[in-house]
Amino acid sequence: MSRLVVVSNRVAVPNQQAANTGGLAVALREALQANGGVWFGWSGKIAQRTSSQPTLTEVAPVTYATVDLGRKDHSEYYNGFANRTLWPLFHYRLDLAEFPRQNYEGYLRVNSLFAEQLRPLLGDDDDIWIHDYHMIPLASELRRLGVRQRIGFFLHTPFPALEVFLALPSHERIARSLCAYDVVGFQTMNDLRAFLDYIVNESGGEVLEDGLVKAYGRTLKAQVFPIGVEAENLARTAAHALKVPAVRRFRESQRDRAFLMGVDRLDYSKGIPERFEAFQRFLERYPAWHRQVVMVQIAPGSRAEVPEYKQIREELEARAGHLNGAFADYDWTPLRYLNKGVPRETLVGFFRLSAAALVTPLRDGMNLVAKEYVCAQSPHEPGVLILSRFAGAARELDAALLVNPFDPDGVADAIARALNMSMEERVERWEAMIKPLRENSLDAWRDSFLKALRQAPYAAPSDTPGHAP
Ligand SMILES: O=P(O)(O)OC[C@H]1O[C@H](O[C@H]2O[C@H](CO)[C@@H](O)[C@H](O)[C@H]2O)[C@H](O)[C@@H](O)[C@@H]1O
């Protein structure tokens, strides 16, 4: 079998600091464990200068090849074009998106440099799988250097609707770069549809049968591959969670109160201020629940140098203080807000002990927390998932209590409904959700993407010899 080379901005090198940040790193770490391979990307370190070659770290079965970024590259490529242009735009926050030409040039420069450093590590029979919006131009850069191997791309974020994508001054170059891949994967049908809309209406390309797309002189496959989680492992970990001292302490602090859980990177796309607002509405409108319920929000810092992330951090501190100031009593603090990360093994224990989870992003590619929450539940006494309809996960988890995160009264009602839900209904909803999670596991996600990639190169019927035009 050919070797797998995974490329992503975030690389989870074992025992290193940046290892556990975000769903992409969690998922790829697990996806590479089975058959091994190479994982190339940013080291997570900012250095005086960008490395001239990657540092190789062997932790069988994976070779990690990581590059330190110099301050200017880090600022223009990661903080700049990736996180102040593409991220807000892809999450429908045109109001926050900025388009300085310098950041775009930094983005192209770092992609070209990654291609040069990756090129010597590639074997003739490798399959190359590139991840996320930081790396869109990488395939065309690799092709420019003569790389002929199969290259696939998976977008972990949403792909925005046509009118939003067109606001990007470099939309044509970005779309053309996507078409340099052999397979382009999306989280949901919505994302795929938006991409195809661009192909048909803007690129002058065509959408053919079987997910084939013909555009910019190439034929590629565009398909939906919703990312999964390791359902059985998470369930096992959760069942034994009380062995973890932090989970025991959490339970002791609970007394007989119902816990509502929120776990998100501190990101404006996650809808945390809106969630606090909804919880406040709930406390105002359902006073019988005072002292009976506590909301626990875990929000590790993220992208701390980007101004919008600093602002949201300050906003949340103020809102949390305000909410507790208005409702807390000497024996009850309604909101516990932790601005730090918690190991995943501990998180699943917290999930198991909670009455409900609030996963209410304003927009999210998938949201693995929603899937992990369901997997961590006891089959006989499951908690309730309150889930935003704008999370990719809502497609598979439509038996959750689906909410509109922009409507605080609606979310407040959903909290009350979750807390009052009969055990029969909780079990029924959980069974409907765990089924697709067991079927679309993380292994199934990886295998189905690689299966599609290994069928490349794709050709349109009109490209095959003997086909009458
Ligand atoms: O690497 P960071 O800048 O610290 O950000 C963390 C990751 O955030 C995003 O995660 C996405 O991938 C998840 C798994 O597919 C998905 O569930 C979630 O909806 C996405 O937002 C980002 O796309 C990653 O590149 C980052 O590493």
Ligand SMILES: O=c1ccn([C@@H]2O[C@H](COP(=O)(O)OP(=O)(O)O)[C@@H](O)[C@H]2O)c(=O)[nH]1
């Ligand atoms: O304190 C934390 C917060 C989050 N996570 C993990 O980080 C991932 C977050 O992925 P998700 O897809 O929900 O969102 P992202 O941060 O990638 O946008 C999940 O696996 C969480 O279990 C964690 O281990 N500790």
